[in-house]
Amino acid sequence: MTPRHVVVHRIDRAEPEVVEALGELGTATVHEALGRRGFAGPQLRPIQQGVRLAGSAVTVSCHPGDNLMVHAAVEVCEAGDVLVVTNTAPSTHGMFGELLATSLMARGVQALVIDAGIRDTAELRAMQFAVWSQHVSCEGTVKASPGSVNVPVVLGAQAVQPGDVVCADDDGVVVVPRAEAGATLEAARQRVAKEEATRARLAAGELGLDIYGLRRKLEELGVEHIE
Secondary structure, X not given: OOOOOOEOOOOOOOOHHHHHHHXXXXXXXXXXXOOOOOEOOOOOEEOOOOOOEEEEEEEEEEOXXXXXXXXXXXXXXXXXXXXXXXXXXXXXOEOOOHHHHHXXXXXXXXXXXXXXXXXXXXXXXXXXXXXXXXXXXOOOOEOOOOOEEOOOEEEOOEEEOOXXXXXXXXXXXXXXXXXXXXXXXXXXXXXXXXXXXXXXHHHOOOOHHHXXXXXXXXXXXXXXXXX
């Protein structure tokens, strides 16, 4: 049976203020608040530095070495989205460059996350279009194979549904299920408040051994102190 390929135009997104707030908190905090879930893996690295953001996922499933469906996805993107591009098999091709970035920026898309390669890195940095990719490669692609837009995909170690919240910064990419976005934001804010209090105690000279109750743990593990 021939596989079904689709472009889904309408998806549900989290509340914009929740998405924006999650982006401001950073991936490390969001990952912890989500129960240490959602990390897409260390292979996805930013081509820029100092960018921290979050957006709703528009997902793309491509044939390796073919960026036809990336072009198809541009039409369904909305302002604030993050385009998440995956491949049905490993690919090192440079599937994305400054022309596609220009098209996405015209629609207000914030960033690209892709499990293959990108090219035109200098131009992308100059344009201030944020990218997290698995490879950088000048190897070109074709536009000949069908795929799908706004279907469930797997990005590295993480399943991504259309409309999930994608958080990204210098530390990597974390995916928050749309239905859990509000609760994750609340948990993340509580974590930030707790860390601020801990930071003050550490700055005052207290030791993490005492704050976190780790002396007993060391004893339980049989660690000896020797003068």
